[in-house]
Amino acid sequence: MPYLKMDSADLPKVARKLAASGARLVLPVREGDERFYREGADPDSLDLTTIPKNSIKEFLFPKTERILRYQYRGKDVTVEDVAPTAAGRTVIFGARPCDAASLPVVEPLWNWDYKDEFFNARRAATVIVTYACRTAPDEACFCVSVGLGPSSDQGSDVLLFPLDETVVAVRFVTAAGRELESAFAEFGKGEVAEEALEAFRKTGEASLAHRKKFDRVQGWLEAHFEDRLWEEKAFRCIGCGTCTFLCPTCHCFDIQDESCFDAGYRLKNWDACQFSLFTLHTSGHNPRDTQPKRYRQRIYHKYAIYPQKFGKILCTGCGRCVAHCPVNLSLYDVVATAQERAERGD
Amino acid sequence: MSDRTAGIRAIAGKWLQEGTVEAVLGWEQGTYRDKTAPVLVRKAEEVDRLVFNERCTNNLMTYLKRDPVRSLSTVGIVAKGCDIKALIGLIQESQVPREKVKILAVTCPGVRNADGKRPVKCAACDVNTPVFYDEIVGEKIASNPDRAARFRDVEALEAMTPEERHRFWREQFDKCIRCYACRQACPLCICSRCIAEKNQPQWIETSAHPRGNFAWNLIRAYHLAGRCIECEACETACPADIPLMLLNRYMAKVVEQSFGYEAGRDPQAQPPLRTFKLDDDNSFIL
Amino acid sequence: MENIYKPYLARIEEKRKETYDTTSFKLVFVDDEVREKFTFRAGNFGEYSVLGEGESTFCIASSPTKKGYIECCFRAVGRVTKSLAEKEVGDVIGFRGPYGNHFPVEDFFGKNVVFIAGGIALPPVRSVIWNVLDLRDKFEKVTIVYGARSVADLVYKHELKLWEERSDVDIVTTVDPGGETPEWKGKIGFVPTVLKEVAPSSENSVAVLCGPPIMIKFTLPVLKELGFKEEDVWTTLENRMKCGLGKCGRCNVGNVYVCKEGPVFTAAQIARMPNDF
Secondary structure, X not given: OOEEEEEHHHHHHHHHHHHHOOOEEEEEEEEOOEEEEEEXXXXXXXXXXXXXXXXOHHHHOOOEEEEEEEEEEOOEEEEEOOOOOOOOOEEEEEEXXXXXOXXXXXXXXXXXXXXXXXXXXXXXXXXXXXXOOOOOOOOOOOHHHHOOOOOOOOOOOEEEEEOOXXXXXXXXXXXXXXXXXXXHHOOEEEEEOHHHHHHHHHHHHHOOOOOOOOOOXXXXXXXXXXXXXXXXXXXXXXXXXXXXHHOOOOOOXXXXXXXXXXXXXXXXXXXXXXXXXXXXXXXXXXXXXXXXXXXXXXHHHHHHHHHXXXXXXXXXXXXXXXXXXXXOOOHXXXXXXHHHHHHHOO | OOXXXXXXXXXXXXXXXXXXXXXXXXXXXXXXXXXXXXXXXOOHXXXXXXXXXXXXXXXXXHHHHOOOHHHOOOEEEEEOHHHHHHHHHHHHOOOXXXXXXXXXXXXXXXXXXXXXXXXXXHHXXXXXXXXXXXXXXXXXXXXXXXXXHHHHHHHHHHOOOHHHHHHHHHHHHHOOOOOOHHHHHOOOOOOOOOHHHOOOOOOOOOOOOHHHHHHHHHHHHHHHXXXXXXXXXXXXXXXXXXXXXXHHHHHHHHHHHHHOOOOOOOOXXXXXXXXXXXXXXXXXXX | OOOOOOOEEEEEEEEEEOOOOEEEEEEEEOOHHHHHHOOOOOOOEEEEEEOXXXXXXXXXXXXXXXXXXXXXXXXXXXXXXXXXXOOOOOOEEEEEEEEOOOOOHHHHOXXXXXXXXXXXXXXXXXXXXXXXXXXXXXXXOEEEEEEEOOHHHOOOHHHHHHHHHOOOOEEEEEEOOOOOOOOOOOEEOOHHHHHHXXXXXXXXXXXXXXXXXXXXXXXXXXXXXXXXXXXXXXXXXXXXXXXXXXXXXXXXXXXXXXXXXXXXXXXXXXXXXXXXX
């Protein structure tokens, strides 16, 4: 089946069209030497050069969000609902496959028995136009290790294939994606055969051929909770939240009340298991009182606990934790060590 | 292999063999691009992990506040001139006894960040050859500091009107995600329980909204005023690309102008915001 | 839009200062429909909140056999609990729940039930005690061993008396050595030691045990010695919780989320858990 062909120079125009209906537009743009996904940026500043430093997480799970409002009147207090932040129609244009793939990964958690309608409302209102990677955009990438790939369509509504510097092939993946077809069709310049996309996919995967497949990690972790690996590897961790907050699948949060005299809000804020206070009991007891234990928890949550519960690895191999850790504690290195030891039977 | 790397390995090996220190904290080659990574070497056989090159940007003194280094009774630390200033600050504030740390100083022509550029501190550096140490490696380097470089970006800030400045910082702090990487990377953020972690009362809102972010970043800058040694660990670590050093250097300039004091020089001195002198300037009060 | 983080509102109908730092409340839901329809099982917990201060996690201390209200008992140690302790009768607080699993009280039918609790851990056990006592003829012997650091630390003192006066309950209360007052008529000794003396039969019995970690640590071997199987010893795990519904990522012990698959566990289940609590 052939795919729509267009000029990559026309991509900003498509983005502008999609935003014209009043939708919130999120794009990767350049800031200094980095790229960030930002909302409300001018479509002409669309920059698809490399993977942005932040993930698309903040547009579905904001770093801080009001979840209810309360009001005191004497002894009485009432609580009112607040509308979910930014739940209007959203177009994320130019997401990387590892970012788009994170949404189906976290959806089961947000709906585990109790449905978080804040997330669901935003998810339902968001359409993702993904920009596939011809080759891995960064040395830190390892999407293939967790069963994904540089042209994975998981979580995407539309998938763009930059076949070269000027040609983009467009694949409409879901029904929501097909609804955008007219916006793209206006800039169509013919068709691209399926074989070209196959070749594209192979090129991308070849660029990551050196990455280990993490297929034995879960089993190894389940048998090695008290292993010396954690002390050895996690010494250099300084317990900042960088890896957690840049990660597209990390979702741990805090609930805080903020008041102004007799009224205020309850909020849901990002939190990180790497922080020393995360599991601290009021009694002073802390089950994870050292950084190696906290670091272990992150690996276990992603590679053992989440797979046991939801059948998916809580990681899309985007590599941000590897690229931006201030002390180069590479999650890839640690998990690869677990894989190697599993393969060695060690 | 550079002479410095060889020199570091030799001294670290000697110290570990002789039991002068329980461990040596230094840098090893990292696994992402040309990054280096902090490493704690406990056995003389492992000293070949240690390296020194212009990507040794982390300030290793930040490990003094955390286990396992905190619990060691003696530790050798490989350090550049800027890193040693942090240790001087910690000694001034009685956080680390002088005897605990054996300083393995390295002469340093300057480091480079991930973008290949030299940080501001290197342009203005006058401790390329450290003066406070136990042993030193590397050929002597004569410092040639570009004094103006230190506060060049601060002057642009000073030239703004208060409204412009507020708008500028509002835009910057909006990016803050409250990961506290700045605090964790900073060798002088040493409170066992940070003010942002106290909730009786909740001094600083923990939410990453503009009001909370302003409070956090400004209070951190205040707590560092007169103490920050401008090693740039915070700005390097910040995943939101906030120009934290602009604020910290601004505060350093104010402290210098008000008290004639520069942090991290003299272990016997005291940061001005920790002491009171009868002849302190009162003009801004009256 | 359904908001899973939105609490019910409950008015404090009764307040009692149990000890110098522990308070208990009887709470009645403000909304009629909630009050009518609210059900729970013994062992469930909730997120109790003071709007403006935050939420705090503790059990429902009353039995589900009592309709129209719930009770709780907590120690004032942090921002939220201190604020809760200052609330008065008539004040409205928040309650989210019921969350968690429960004690399988029906599985205890026809058996002897041995309750062991220490200090502030009586409230979760109390919910089961009243559940059992309200269905008394369904169970065989009921034994309660309860102790605290000192007389001043015993909670629900008036109920201890009620239980003492019942002929269908054997209750032994104790305080740690040095915690007695001149008037104290109960035993003196740590709970595990006293349990050993009481030596309840393990034949056709289950144990319900809650207490500080140190007490649990020394009580489990006593129960084992008495012949209790680990599958028949029921306890609760306390862990730091926030959302109470399995999303905030805080309370897991290995792959077990205490808020969803707990807080009630058997000693057998706990023995299989990693050292992560």
